[in-house]
Amino acid sequence: HPPYPPGPRAFPLIGNILDMPTERFVLTYSKLGEKHGPITWLIVPGRTIIVLNTYQAMYEILEKRGSKYMDRPRAAMIQDLVGMDFITALRQGDPIWRLHRKFLRPALSLDTIKRNYSDLFIAGAHQFLESLVRKPETFRASLKRSLGETISDLTYGAHKDDKGNDYVVKQEELLVYSTLASAGYLVDLFPLLKHVPNWFPGAQFKRDAKSWRQHMTDLRNLMIEGVQKRMEANEGRSCYVVAMLEELQKLKDETGADMSEDIQAVYDSGFSFYQAAADTTEIALKNFLLAMTLFPEVQARARQDINRVVGSRRFPDFGDQGDMPYIHAVLLESLRWNPPAPFIVPHASREDDTYNGYFIPKGTMVIPNVWQISRDPAVYENPSTFNPDRFINNPKILDPRDFIFGFGRRACPGSHLAYQMMWIFVVSTLWGFELERPEGEPPLDSDIDRFDFGFLSTPTRSDATLSQERMLLAIS
Numbered sequence: 001h002p003p004y005p006p007g008p009r010a011f012p013l014i015g016n017i018l019d020m021p022t023e024r025f026v027l028t029y030s031k032l033g034e035k036h037g038p039i040t041w042l043i044v045p046g047r048t049i050i051v052l053n054t055y056q057a058m059y060e061i062l063e064k065r066g067s068k069y070m071d072r073p074r075a076a077m078i079q080d081l082v083g084m085d086f087i088t089a090l091r092q093g094d095p096i097w098r099l100h101r102k103f104l105r106p107a108l109s110l111d112t113i114k115r116n117y118s119d120l121f122i123a124g125a126h127q128f129l130e131s132l133v134r135k136p137e138t139f140r141a142s143l144k145r146s147l148g149e150t151i152s153d154l155t156y157g158a159h160k161d162d163k164g165n166d167y168v169v170k171q172e173e174l175l176v177y178s179t180l181a182s183a184g185y186l187v188d189l190f191p192l193l194k195h196v197p198n199w200f201p202g203a204q205f206k207r208d209a210k211s212w213r214q215h216m217t218d219l220r221n222l223m224i225e226g227v228q229k230r231m232e233a234n235e236g237r238s239c240y241v242v243a244m245l246e247e248l249q250k251l252k253d254e255t256g257a258d259m260s261e262d263i264q265a266v267y268d269s270g271f272s273f274y275q276a277a278a279d280t281t282e283i284a285l286k287n288f289l290l291a292m293t294l295f296p297e298v299q300a301r302a303r304q305d306i307n308r309v310v311g312s313r314r315f316p317d318f319g320d321q322g323d324m325p326y327i328h329a330v331l332l333e334s335l336r337w338n339p340p341a342p343f344i345v346p347h348a349s350r351e352d353d354t355y356n357g358y359f360i361p362k363g364t365m366v367i368p369n370v371w372q373i374s375r376d377p378a379v380y381e382n383p384s385t386f387n388p389d390r391f392i393n394n395p396k397i398l399d400p401r402d403f404i405f406g407f408g409r410r411a412c413p414g415s416h417l418a419y420q421m422m423w424i425f426v427v428s429t430l431w432g433f434e435l436e437r438p439e440g441e442p443p444l445d446s447d448i449d450r451f452d453f454g455f456l457s458t459p460t461r462s463d464a465t466l467s468q469e470r471m472l473l474a475i476s
């Protein structure tokens with residue numbers, strides 16, 4: 001077969017393990033790109049990997065040849081041991097995953113979202129404003145709570161049940177576990193380790209996986225029970241899961257077909273929403289908040305746009321959307337400035353392929369470093385500067401939504417939902433508040449000081465740790 005793509009030298013047995021980052025992932029991927037070009041080849045035990053560093057390579061491989069690259073790499077810890085392989089984002093590209101996508105396409109289309117969920121988004125944004133008035137110092141926890149309730153309401157028609165179970169807190173706990181489980185375990189490299197007994201010394205990963213799996217199973221059951229109860233009592237607002245179940249019931253009544261697989265797919269795709277939507281949207285909004293404090297002139301101009309259209313005697317609403325081009329540019333720039341998922345969710349190839357004369361074998365993990373696109377000066381001038389005007393002055397510039405939401409068959413089905421939800425939170429926040437940095441904060445002049453470059457890259461913070469924030473949420 002043709003040669004493999006260029007890459008760093010691999011050592012016997014361990015391959016390129018030492019070249020793989022354990023933190024600030026995309027900074028290492030970008031360095032590999034500088035040295036080896038748009039496509040870099042790496043081998044670790046049991047796995048071949050390519051890292052992509054240009055939009056063109058990502059588009060040509062993942063978009064144009066989408067059907068060859070629609071699988072996900074296998075990860076023993078999160079998929080097999082914790083059992084999260086039923087979630088849309090982690091499923092292989094199998095017929096059930098296709099069923100998920102078939103349900104998600106119409107349910108998350110721009111039309112459906114505007115028609116069914118605009119009021120919900122506005123209520124979520126107002127809840128955020130109110131908590132900013134009451135407790136501005138816990139704005140991060142308030143943002144998490146308002147977005148979490150909105151996503152939960154949209155999915156299940158409720159964010160708690162009649163026994164006082166708080167869906168947001170429980171989903172947030174699961175997010176912590178899924179983040180831990182995808183952090184990279186030895187068992188991911190050597191899947192045979194999953195057969196080690198739980199009591200074996202050093203098998204803490206198996207005991208953790210067992211307890212995280214239990215939490216997830218309990219939560220799945222809780223969500224299903226809650227929906228069934230609310231449907232029986234005819235309560236709760238209209239939402240994804242109930243709307244889909246009602247449609248399936250209608251189909252069943254008409255045709256008498258067995259719908260059990262479809263029903264399970266509705267529950268499982270619905271369960272994926274919180275996991276896929278909460279942290280990503282929250283980070284995108286935190287990028288916006290940080291940018292407003294670092295670039296006050298942008299903030300002032302955005303507020304002018306809002307004052308011109310909305311004034312101070314009513315709240316902004318979606319009817320104002322077309323009249324505020326600068327706000328649209330601020331949103332695009334917030335998404336570009338720090339893509340929330342800086343190397344999206346890796347894909348895997350399902351057959352052998354050749355690209356630009358290089359051989360990519362079946363089963364190769366594909367890591368698209370979209371952060372690198374956001375920092376490519378040939379695409380975006382002065383890329384670290386937050387400059388919404390770049391989208392106004394140059395209509396041909398690459399829209400960040402074309403890469404931050406991924407590529408091909410796996411591209412994020414929630415991109416419209418994310419944009420609409422962000423839009424109302426951004427406009428409402430600027431309508432109600434002036435955002436300033438507390439005195440004495442470090443200047444945050446460079447990217448490296450601003451963002452943490454994790455799996456999801458979040459603005460860094462000086463005042464408290466993430467776990468404290470989650471605790472805050474739990475008690476708020």
Ligand code: HEM
Nearest residue numbers: 088089276277280281284344345405406407410412414418
């Ligand atoms: C700013 C917010 C968001 C960002 C940056 C984002 C980004 C992404 C990315 C990069 C992927 C992987 C794409 C790929 O593999 O090529 C993805 C997948 C996914 N996203 Fe989003 N997302 C966001 C919000 C949402 C929302 C609001 C939903 C609503 C339900 C959602 C649902 C999903 C689902 C279900 C998948 C899995 C798709 C699959 O594997 O087939 N996302 N998202």
